[in-house]
Amino acid sequence: MSALSDVARLAEVSKATVSRALSGNGYVSIETRNRVVAAAAAIGYVVSSNASSLVTGHTKNVGVVIPFINRWFFGEVLEGIETALIAAGYDLTLYRLSADDAARRRVFEYFLVRKRVDAVIAVGIELTRTEVDLLRSLGKPIVGIGGAVEGMATLSIDDVAAAELITELLIGLGHTRIMHVGGSQQKQVDFRVHSQRLKGFTQAMRSAGLRYDDESFRPTDISIEGGYTAGLSILADPRSRPSAIVAGADEVAIGIIIAARQLGIQVPAQLSVVGIDGHDLAPMFGLTTLAQHPKSQGTMAVRLLLDELTDLTEPLDRPASNWNTFPVSLEVRQSTTAPPLP
Amino acid sequence: MSALSDVARLAEVSKATVSRALSGNGYVSIETRNRVVAAAAAIGYVVSSNASSLVTGHTKNVGVVIPFINRWFFGEVLEGIETALIAAGYDLTLYRLSADDAARRRVFEYFLVRKRVDAVIAVGIELTRTEVDLLRSLGKPIVGIGGAVEGMATLSIDDVAAAELITELLIGLGHTRIMHVGGSQQKQVDFRVHSQRLKGFTQAMRSAGLRYDDESFRPTDISIEGGYTAGLSILADPRSRPSAIVAGADEVAIGIIIAARQLGIQVPAQLSVVGIDGHDLAPMFGLTTLAQHPKSQGTMAVRLLLDELTDLTEPLDRPASNWNTFPVSLEVRQSTTAPPLP
DNA sequence: CTGCGGTGTGGAACCGGTTCCACAATCATC
DNA sequence: GATGATTGTGGAACCGGTTCCACACCGCAG
Incomplete structure (x- = not known):
């Protein structure tokens, strides 16, 4: 008015x-x-921020591209980002990126380009070289959480090390028949994280000289249902049953625990289960897990971005591809113990 | 460029x-x-959408205010909204509204006012008269999902009827000692929904002539943990234990089921449990629930909004306070049966 | 042949701010 | 007392589009 x-x-x-x-x-x-x-x-x-943006060239608005909303890790990250942005006086424009290629191109070539956002945070998405170049050519800083690509700042935990560490915990307890139930290695939006965790698992197994074959990995949806279904199928046959399972995410681990309980299998007496993530429900299920802190990853991403936005005196010719590894913490609970005697 | x-x-x-x-x-x-x-x-x-908005006066951007991101119902609604908006060529700017009053005012008086959004969707938030008036005086349509206030279009299920119906299902099975575990009646952002559900529960109890007192309602967090904790405490004493529980949300119901299993109480043989919402995990837990469809509520809200935005020839003098009740569906699974013989 | 309605195009004003530049006044410095 | 730096203010250009208006051309009816 x-x-x-x-x-x-x-x-x-x-x-x-x-x-x-x-x-x-x-x-x-x-x-x-x-x-x-x-x-x-x-x-x-x-x-009127429109009028103001028109002349100043910046919008006080950050675009967030994210593949899921209703999945614990992503929801937490989003919350962290939102809080930090609002506190800094920024708006957050949300783009959910499905695997659908057309929709994805639309977001990048139409939505993100219209001088509406000052910067982009990509959560759990492996951006293509072209996408990154497009954004950079427009002078828009990008930071990634989880999935990443060279040419942009990225925050994540070291997924290989995380999986390795949590696997070693089981090995240290004396387990030898360990399975990994994790994210499908098919091309998916958040593919990268889970292939890294699989890698960590296999490395740990190999280092310990333990048997590792096709049967040792079971792909599944990253969800409680996914873990539950996989759990039921894996645990059904007592002879082929592993003594421990490394889940690719806590949701999966929880699903497996529920499946085990339902089948009357004692956790941890007959089956040890570990996860990665530090899910809210982990304590309730007594789940031993390697926790990360997605909310603060979101906060940190915002801080990085704002730094870059204000430092824009030197127009982003800087290294730009710095990989910041986030701390994790091992949370040992009641879902792990030594393997049952044969 | x-x-x-x-x-x-x-x-x-x-x-x-x-x-x-x-x-x-x-x-x-x-x-x-x-x-x-x-x-x-x-x-x-x-x-440049800035330049364009400046002269046309509309931004192709909708603000969404929502109290939670990482809670099933809200995540689903948000997803539905996002999909529908993007499809219509709109952006979605996200504001998470905590209970914090200052932050809330900031969002309304600073963020939503700067001619950045064409309209607002309020999810599960009881807007104050002032807030609604502020937005309306700026000519911005608002539609609410869940919590609402006169003066704006609202979508939701009939929470009273839903709770009543699901309670009656238990009564019909022969239960007489029924408890309700649901959302706290303290002032909270999404307070309204849960007070409605409590009301539906009490109505059903009263109509059936069943005893209802202070002990019949247990407030809790709307989360699996909340249900679990409440469940452990309620089910601990076999003598005071109800034969059935109406949970205010499926998360709570699931938590209760987990608690029951842990205590060795058979569901449904010794305890029937019902929920409201139609949570993704309900099938896995065999939970009988009254399902709603949050994703399509989101979609519908967007449709309503866009209609209003395009019909803006007559500048929103219309009734404006229309309450659209959403359909629900009863999903009977294995968590309900007749009460155990005394 | 004149007049009129539908097409197609350019000029210019305007949306609502920000910022460069010019100018003035004040005050300290030499 | 002249010089120059600091502070305060207004005029006007500009950001990048949209849209009103004027004008030209066309075809068709009277």
Whole structure:
């Protein structure tokens, strides 16, 4: 409704002075400023961010591309990002990216390009070289969480090490027949993370000289249902049953525990289960897990981005491909113990 | 980078013609249009939505305020909204609204007002009269999902009827000692829904002439953990144990089932449990529930909003406070049966 | 042949701010 | 007292589109 010129008229100053008074850039005497502020308040004036963006070139808005919303890790990250952005006075525009290629291109070539966002946070998505180049050519900083690609700053835990560590915990307890139930290695949006975890698992097994074959890995959906279904099928036959399972994510681990309980298999007496992530439900299920902290990953991503946005004096010719590894913490609970005697 | 005037120069026409050719408003000969489109493609031109919004007054952007992200119902709704908005060429700006009053005011008085959003969807939030008026005075349509207030269009299931129905199912099976474990009645962002469900429960109990007292309702967090904790405490004492529980949400019901299993209480032989929502995990736990379809509620909200946005010839003087009740479906599974013989 | 409605196009104003530049006043410095 | 730096303010250009208006051309009815 009310525009800057209305404020100017009311305060009896020029538009330029109003702009300076309200934005805090440039010289304005204290009395003038007060008069302007009062006038603005009187008519309920709020800057039009459109008009402002048009001339300044930045929008105070960050685009977030994310493949899932209703999955624990992603929801947590999103929450962390949202909180941090709002606190910094930024808006968050959300784009859920499915595996659908057409939709994905649309987001990149239509939505993200229209000078609407200052920067992009990509969560759990492996961006293509082209996508990154497109964004960079527009001068938009990108930071990734989880999946990544060279040419952009990335935050994530070291998934290989995480899986390795949690597997070693089982090995250390004396387990030898260990299975990995994790994310499908098919091309998926969040493919990378789970192939890394699989890699960590196999490395640990190989280092310990334990048998590892096709049967040792079972792909599944990353969800409680996925783990449950896989669990039922794996645990059905007592002879082929492993003594321990490394789940690719806590949801999967929880599903497996539920399946085990249902089949009357004691956890951990007959079956040890470990997960990765530090899911909210882990304590409730007594799940031993390697916890990460997705919320603070979100916060940190925002901080990185804002730094880059304000440091934009030197126009992003910097290394740019720095990989920040996030800390994890081992949370040992009641789902792990030494293997049953044969 | 490239602006409309660049396209104009390349295609050897005026800016006005480029605008018409690309937006499809006004007369442009087919040859000219082709030339313009080709020129635009050649230099990778994309309209600046800022500039465009500045003059047209609308932004093709919808603000969504929502209290939780990582809770099933809210995540689903958000997904539905996102999909529908993107499909319609709209952006979605996300504001998570905590109970924190200051933050809430900030969102309303600062973020939502800056001519950045064309409309607002409020999910599970009881907006105050002031908030609604503020938005309406700016000519921004609002639609609510779940919590609502007069003066705005709202979508939700009939929570009273839902709770009543599912309670009656238990009563019909012969249960008489029924408890309700549900959302706290303290002032919370999504308070309304759960007070409605409690009301439906009490109504059903009263209608059936069953005893209902303070002990019959147990407030809890709406989460699996919340249900689990409440479940452990309720089910601990065999003498005071109810024969059936109506959970205020499926998460809670699932938590209760897990608690029951852990205590060695057979569901449904010794304890029937029902929920409301139709959570993804309900089938896995054999949970009998009254299912709603949050994703399509999101979609529907978007449709309503877009209708209002395009019909804006008559500037929203219409009834405006229409309450659309959403369909639910009863999904009977294995968590319910007749009460055990005394 | 004149007049009129439908097409097609360009010029220019405008949306609502920000910022460069010019100018004035004040104050400290030499 | 002249010089120059600091502070305060207004005018005007500009960001990148959209749209009103004027004008030209066309075909067709009277």
